[in-house]
Amino acid sequence: MTPQTGEPAGGGALDTLPAEHRGRLMALAHEAAFPSTTRIFEEGDEADRFWIIRSGTVALDVHVPGRGRTVVETIGRGALLGWSWLCPPRHWHLGAESRGPVLAWEFDAAAVRSLCAERPDLGLALVTVVAETIGDRLRATRTRLLDLYGPPGSPEGGAGP
Amino acid sequence: MTLAPLPYRVVDRRDETHDTVTLSLEPAGEALGPFAPGQFAMMYAFGVGEVPVSVSRIPDGQRLTHTVRAVGAVTRALWTLRTGAWVGMRGPFGTCWDLAAARGNDLLVIAGGIGIAPLRPAIDAVLAEPHGYGRLNVLAGARSPADLLYRNEFPTWERPFSTVTVDRPDDDWTGRVGVVTTLLGEAHFTPADTTALVCGPEVMMRATARDLIHRGVRPDRVQVSLERNMRCATGHCGHCQLGPLLLCRDGPVVGYDRAEPLLSVREL
Numbered sequence: 018m019t020p021q022t023g024e025p026a027g028g029g030a031l032d033t034l035p036a037e038h039r040g041r042l043m044a045l046a047h048e049a050a051f052p053s054t055t056r057i058f059e060e061g062d063e064a065d066r067f068w069i070i071r072s073g074t075v076a077l078d079v080h081v082p083g084r085g086r087t088v089v090e091t092i093g094r095g096a097l098l099g100w101s102w103l104c105p106p107r108h109w110h111l112g113a114e115s116r117g118p119v120l121a122w123e124f125d126a127a128a129v130r131s132l133c134a135e136r137p138d139l140g141l142a143l144v145t146v147v148a149e150t151i152g153d154r155l156r157a158t159r160t161r162l163l164d165l166y167g168p169p170g171s172p173e174g175g176a177g178p
Numbered sequence: 179m180t181l182a183p184l185p186y187r188v189v190d191r192r193d194e195t196h197d198t199v200t201l202s203l204e205p206a207g208e209a210l211g212p213f214a215p216g217q218f219a220m221m222y223a224f225g226v227g228e229v230p231v232s233v234s235r236i237p238d239g240q241r242l243t244h245t246v247r248a249v250g251a252v253t254r255a256l257w258t259l260r261t262g263a264w265v266g267m268r269g270p271f272g273t274c275w276d277l278a279a280a281r282g283n284d285l286l287v288i289a290g291g292i293g294i295a296p297l298r299p300a301i302d303a304v305l306a307e308p309h310g311y312g313r314l315n316v317l318a319g320a321r322s323p324a325d326l327l328y329r330n331e332f333p334t335w336e337r338p339f340s341t342v343t344v345d346r347p348d349d350d351w352t353g354r355v356g357v358v359t360t361l362l363g364e365a366h367f368t369p370a371d372t373t374a375l376v377c378g379p380e381v382m383m384r385a386t387a388r389d390l391i392h393r394g395v396r397p398d399r400v401q402v403s404l405e406r407n408m409r410c411a412t413g414h415c416g417h418c419q420l421g422p423l424l425l426c427r428d429g430p431v432v433g434y435d436r437a438e439p440l441l442s443v444r445e446l
């Protein structure tokens with residue numbers, strides 16, 4: 018199903034866009050459903066799509082030699098899944114897997130980039146949304162680097178009482 | 179309120195994690211006055227020292243419940259107390275979670291690490307009066323799955339949403355990974371009619387408050403619990419001063435409209 022023009026992206030990252038921009042973008046979206054533990058994309062593959070999660074949780078992972086896939090973050094309802102499609106080399110930096118059933122709006126990245134080239138005002142608004150998401154995740158990552166919940170004076174923890 | 183510590187006996191201890199214990203205490207004689215959610219006691223480990231510790235449950239009667247994480251000399255001494263051991267208690271001290279102001283509102287209870295301990299009595303109070311409040315959401319962050327407190331209680335708080343997220347998952351962890359604010363997008367609340375109770379490390383509380391205000395929650399309805407070193411706990415020594423506030427008296431629970439200008443806000 019293709020959503021109606023102007024239909025909200027389900028509390029999602031695109032909700033802050035002007036209605037007309039959102040409508041144009043949503044006209045390019047279609048529904049995607051991922052059963053539990055579906056590999057949505059793999060690290061290194063071509064980043065030709067992105068998603069707005071409507072329900073469920075997606076785990077982002079990195080392959081660590083000797084340890085296998087290691088989850089670095091989970092994202093849920095309303096979140097933008099994937100931004101590597103925006104800038105060259107357009108390959109995924111992480112893998113993504115559904116944790117339980119996931120419903121999402123799926124966007125074809127090439128079609129969205131063409132729309133952005135055609136409508137620079139829309140392109141700027143969309144890039145701003147993506148930048149906000151990247152900024153949020155960068156702040157979250159820096160917060161985690163602080164290891165706020167670790168034992169005082171021991172950034173790497175491990176020293177029990 | 180009493181100025182001299184009253185003797186209490188440890189009647190039960192429950193190891194929550196490798197460094198955190200919940201102690202149940204009963205008075206040897208005279209008991210402290212009733213505590214409200216968010217208030218704290220000064221716990222005296224005999225011969226070691228005295229530290230502020232919030233109530234982590236408010237049972238009926240004279241029993242006190244505190245959850246202590248061992249981080250230094252005094253908390254480590256408290257952490258080692260066995261059933262039958264004695265501890266000196268003063269209190270109750272400080273401001274409480276303003277649940278009266280939250281009546282009818284959706285509630286976000288947001289905790290980081292040991293911060294869930296002072297919030298648990300507030301959750302209990304809300305659950306005891308289900309029609310007094312809107313939707314209850316409990317969001318908690320911890321360092322790792324092994325550091326999660328009160329893990330078995332989360333399912334009973336699911337009305338409509340309670341979940342935990344960890345910074346460092348282990349291989350068996352199938353839950354959420356990331357900072358606690360990433361859960362806000364899934365919580366059920368109407369920002370204009372929401373009260374948030376937030377407790378955790380100061381950086382976490384600042385990031386959470388900023389996110390909530392950005393989403394439209396009123397700053398005065400974001401209640402945070404602030405920590406500073408304390409000594410007298412009665413508003414006399416000035417140890418706990420934060421700007422014009424003495425946190426043992428005017429805190430620890432403060433609206434973010436008052437707290438924000440006092441906290442050193444630097445962008446991460």
Ligand SMILES: Cc1cc2nc3c(=O)[nH]c(=O)nc-3n(C[C@H](O)[C@H](O)[C@H](O)COP(=O)(O)OP(=O)(O)OC[C@H]3O[C@@H](n4cnc5c(N)ncnc54)[C@H](O)[C@@H]3O)c2cc1C
Nearest residue numbers: 169229230231232245246247249250251252253405406430
């Ligand atoms: C109002 C209030 C309520 C509290 N409630 C609880 C509670 O319910 N459970 C609990 O385990 N702890 C609680 N604390 C924190 C507790 O009081 C401190 O961990 C304790 O004072 C540390 O004393 P210590 O002698 O064990 O360690 P110290 O040797 O004094 O300190 C050990 C390390 O911990 C750091 N530290 C000390 N105090 C704090 C603090 N307040 N916040 C962050 N880091 C600190 C020090 O910088 C040092 O690195 C509360 C604090 C306040 C002010």
Ligand code: FES
Nearest residue numbers: 409411415416426
């Ligand atoms: S601890 Fe002495 S004034 Fe607050």
